[in-house]
Amino acid sequence: MRQMHGAWPKDALPHRIWDESYMELQHATRQHEFVTSLYVQAKLNTRALLDQVIPAYEGVFSDLYSATSLQVLRAVCKDKWMRRRL
Known part of the structure; x- marks a missing residue:
């Protein structure tokens, strides 16, 4: 019988250990989402500015x-x- 320390056996870890490539993929995905949101916001800001400065531009x-x-x-x-x- 194994000795127990608290609720976990001696050789078990309470946290899941992710593969390094999985963690890198997760990080890259978060970066992509962040950069994409910046890109979308920049396009929205550009469109709003153009609408104020040259209102008919979007129709051209x-x-x-x-x-x-x-x-x-x-x-x-x-x-x-x-x-x-x-």
């Missing part, structure tokens, strides 16, 4: 984040920045 481009849309935004922002510097 079906994809606000397409290469063409981003080039137009870059040109508009650069033009406004240059005018402020003069």
